[in-house]
Amino acid sequence: MNSIDRRSFLKSLTAASGAAVLSIPSALASNPKARVVVVGGGFGGATVAKYLRQLDPGIDVTLIERETRYTSCPLSNEVLSDSRDIKTLQTGYERLARRGVKMVHAEVTGIDPVGKKVTVTDGTTFGYDALVVSPGVDFNYAAIKGLTQEISDTQLPHAWKAGAQTLLLKKQLAAMPDGGRFIIAVPKGPLRCPPGPYERAAQVAMYCKHHGKKKAKILILDSNDSFSKRPLFEEAWKALYGYGPTGMIEWVSGSSGGIVEEVDPTGMTCRTTFDEHKADVLNVIPPHHAGKIARTAGLTNSGAWCAVKPMDLESTAHKDVYVIGDSCVGGEVSTGNGFPKSAHMANSQAKVVAASLVAKFNALPAPVPVYTNTCYSVVDHDWGFSVVHLFRVENNQWVYIKEGSGISPVTIGTGKAAKPVPRIHRKIEAQYAAGWLNNLMADSFG
Amino acid sequence: MYKTILSLLLIGLTGAAQARGDIEPLARTCNGCHGVGGVSASGPMPSIGGLPKDYLRQIMKQWKYGERSAITMDRILKGFSDDQIDDLAEYFSKQRWVPSPQAAPDAVLAKGKTAASANCRDCHGLTGNDPDVGVPRINGQWARYMELELMKYRSGEFKMTHRKMKQAARDMKPEDVSATARYYGAQSK
Numbered sequence: 068m069n070s071i072d073r074r075s076f077l078k079s080l081t082a083a084s085g086a087a088v089l090s091i092p093s094a095l096a097s098n099p100k101a102r103v104v105v106v107g108g109g110f111g112g113a114t115v116a117k118y119l120r121q122l123d124p125g126i127d128v129t130l131i132e133r134e135t136r137y138t139s140c141p142l143s144n145e146v147l148s149d150s151r152d153i154k155t156l157q158t159g160y161e162r163l164a165r166r167g168v169k170m171v172h173a174e175v176t177g178i179d180p181v182g183k184k185v186t187v188t189d190g191t192t193f194g195y196d197a198l199v200v201s202p203g204v205d206f207n208y209a210a211i212k213g214l215t216q217e218i219s220d221t222q223l224p225h226a227w228k229a230g231a232q233t234l235l236l237k238k239q240l241a242a243m244p245d246g247g248r249f250i251i252a253v254p255k256g257p258l259r260c261p262p263g264p265y266e267r268a269a270q271v272a273m274y275c276k277h278h279g280k281k282k283a284k285i286l287i288l289d290s291n292d293s294f295s296k297r298p299l300f301e302e303a304w305k306a307l308y309g310y311g312p313t314g315m316i317e318w319v320s321g322s323s324g325g326i327v328e329e330v331d332p333t334g335m336t337c338r339t340t341f342d343e344h345k346a347d348v349l350n351v352i353p354p355h356h357a358g359k360i361a362r363t364a365g366l367t368n369s370g371a372w373c374a375v376k377p378m379d380l381e382s383t384a385h386k387d388v389y390v391i392g393d394s395c396v397g398g399e400v401s402t403g404n405g406f407p408k409s410a411h412m413a414n415s416q417a418k419v420v421a422a423s424l425v426a427k428f429n430a431l432p433a434p435v436p437v438y439t440n441t442c443y444s445v446v447d448h449d450w451g452f453s454v455v456h457l458f459r460v461e462n463n464q465w466v467y468i469k470e471g472s473g474i475s476p477v478t479i480g481t482g483k484a485a486k487p488v489p490r491i492h493r494k495i496e497a498q499y500a501a502g503w504l505n506n507l508m509a510d511s512f513g
Numbered sequence: 514m515y516k517t518i519l520s521l522l523l524i525g526l527t528g529a530a531q532a533r534g535d536i537e538p539l540a541r542t543c544n545g546c547h548g549v550g551g552v553s554a555s556g557p558m559p560s561i562g563g564l565p566k567d568y569l570r571q572i573m574k575q576w577k578y579g580e581r582s583a584i585t586m587d588r589i590l591k592g593f594s595d596d597q598i599d600d601l602a603e604y605f606s607k608q609r610w611v612p613s614p615q616a617a618p619d620a621v622l623a624k625g626k627t628a629a630s631a632n633c634r635d636c637h638g639l640t641g642n643d644p645d646v647g648v649p650r651i652n653g654q655w656a657r658y659m660e661l662e663l664m665k666y667r668s669g670e671f672k673m674t675h676r677k678m679k680q681a682a683r684d685m686k687p688e689d690v691s692a693t694a695r696y697y698g699a700q701s702k
């Protein structure tokens with residue numbers, strides 16, 4: 068730091084924007100004060116890599132991601148209804164590379180938490196001082212009889228990871244005859260994007276309504292007994308597409324026979340605890356768990372997800388390993404207010420970890436973490452709503468802040484004066500959803 | 514020296530804010546919707562970096578206490594203390610205002626300029642960068658966002674607090690709304 072002109076440094080600070088861009092001389096960068104390896108370049112991994120470099124360019128950051136392009140799951144349901152081109156959801160890693168993030172496109176096959184290194188497919192290893200793991204989810208196909216990954220990839224897509232399966236599902240929907248049945252099988256939670264299946268039902272209905280399939284049926288066979296933003300979805304389904312046994316959209320709860328246990332891709336049927344259902348399109352979302360690599364590395368403590376510490380999301384299983392995004396569990400789980408598995412949450416968690424690591428490597432006091440989420444759902448071109456979450460850490464425990472959380476209101480006013488929220492609110496919020504996605508992508512990958 | 518700077522960047526320790534907790538991490542949660550430094554990358558979401566402190570503080574408190582309608586922001590702010598809101602207002606007011614000039618056809622710009630000169634100039638200035646006290650800058654603000662705000666002012670379904678701004682918005686001819694928003698959105702300075 069001696070070589071830096073104190074005055075110009077201070078000046079760059081006062082001019083600093085947002086997450087404060089510091090111009091540290093390259094001398095510092097060539098002798099890194101710490102090496103951070105990030106596994107997985109989705110919303111969590113990309114954001115943590117970006118913010119580490121932005122907050123302290125003296126840290127060497129390597130991001131290992133198997134794909135060269137990323138497709139956002141958020142708003143990928145709009146691809147199904149033909150209201151969005153999948154290309155608008157895709158991004159590369161060039162901007163992160165320009166920030167000095169070392170990009171490695173390979174599959175991480177092993178993590179050695181004792182020797183502090185990770186191994187990729189070709190055997191190359193990368194040593195780390197801190198490891199951030201954000202591999203998203205993987206699917207337990209075997210939990211549903213008759214389902215395999217191959218069947219999922221070719222016949223019964225889950226489209227719960229945006230990309231080829233999203234396009235396959237879209238194709239199947241387009242080919243569905245009028246009067247056809249589109250079944251969405253929802254696994255038991257916690258699931259990635261809790262409101263996602265219900266947004267999907269609406270987007271599929273929207274497609275059917277506008278593409279000569281007004282007699283279509285969209286049946287949600289749910290392993291759960293309720294769902295995120297339920298009053299908002301039910302209001303919209305009813306108003307837009309018809310909801311219930313005679314409507315276009317129907318929802319069957321877990322306890323009334325919604326749990327799909329077996330599928331038959333040849334006969335295009337699925338079996339629940341009570342019934343057999345025939346379908347034209349079978350969108351089976353298998354139960355999921357932390358990304359495979361997190362399991363292999365022992366980060367899940369033999370459960371489905373990775374336990375982490377509230378202050379900095381360090382794994383409870385391994386020191387200097389941090390797990391963020393869909394793979395981790397956090398929040399006020401005991402009251403049913405766990406962290407939602409969302410892109411916004413992954414982005415928020417990543418910022419917490421980046422700030423805490425930078426503090427740690429510079430022997431500074433740990434910053435106070437704050438975790439926020441907003442998840443928009445779009446049910447028609449001009450109908451959207453959202454849910455907001457806020458969590459703080461008190462006494463080393465996550466606390467769900469009720470006052471700073473909640474869904475878009477269903478009614479305005481209280482008691483007898485209560486009236487439905489005017490339509491214009493939904494119209495405007497649909498636009499905010501699109502704006503949110505662009506900014507979140509820019510904040511994570513830009 | 515280096516540590517002091519880093520700690521400023523990480524948690525933004527300054528005077529009173531230090532006692533209340535960290536402002537940087539809190540401000541960083543806004544980036545996902547408003548962009549880094551409050552410079553939005555997307556039409557429907559406003560840029561907020563560099564808006565006047567009093568304006569920022571007032572609008573956020575009005576939302577928190579239910580005095581003004583919002584679609585998303587009111588729910589977010591109800592979880593923050595008044596002190597945190599003051600700190601956020603101060604933080605974002607210290608960022609640079611970065612216009613995001615958006616192209617529009619000449620005819621639209623001409624129409625917008627006429628309407629702006631007649632009805633908006635007194636308070637916002639002709640290019641939106643020379644506002645009266647308490648008026649936000651709108652030069653190079655996102656036009657889509659401004660259209661949505663004008664929709665709120667005009668609809669009657671939203672509690673909007675500034676009486677004269679509300680009147681100005683309601684006096685607009687429907688066909689001028691979009692053009693005026695696009696005219697201000699096109700301003701680069």
Ligand SMILES: Cc1cc2nc3c(=O)[nH]c(=O)nc-3n(C[C@H](O)[C@H](O)[C@H](O)COP(=O)(O)OP(=O)(O)OC[C@H]3O[C@@H](n4cnc5c(N)ncnc54)[C@H](O)[C@@H]3O)c2cc1C
Pocket residue numbers: 106107108109110111112131132133134137139140141142143144173174175176201202203204226227228229259260263358359360391392393394408409410411412413441442443444
């Ligand atoms: C249909 C749908 C709609 C959704 N809508 C929303 C929404 O509106 N809002 C919202 O906030 N969230 C939404 N989500 C949820 C959101 O997509 C996830 O929560 C988010 O992607 C989680 O980020 P992540 O970093 O944990 O995982 P991901 O984004 O999945 O990233 C994981 C990355 O790690 C890579 N990877 C995994 N293992 C390895 C390995 N061993 N080696 C190398 N690379 C590896 C993968 O290739 C992937 O790129 C939606 C999800 C779905 C399915």
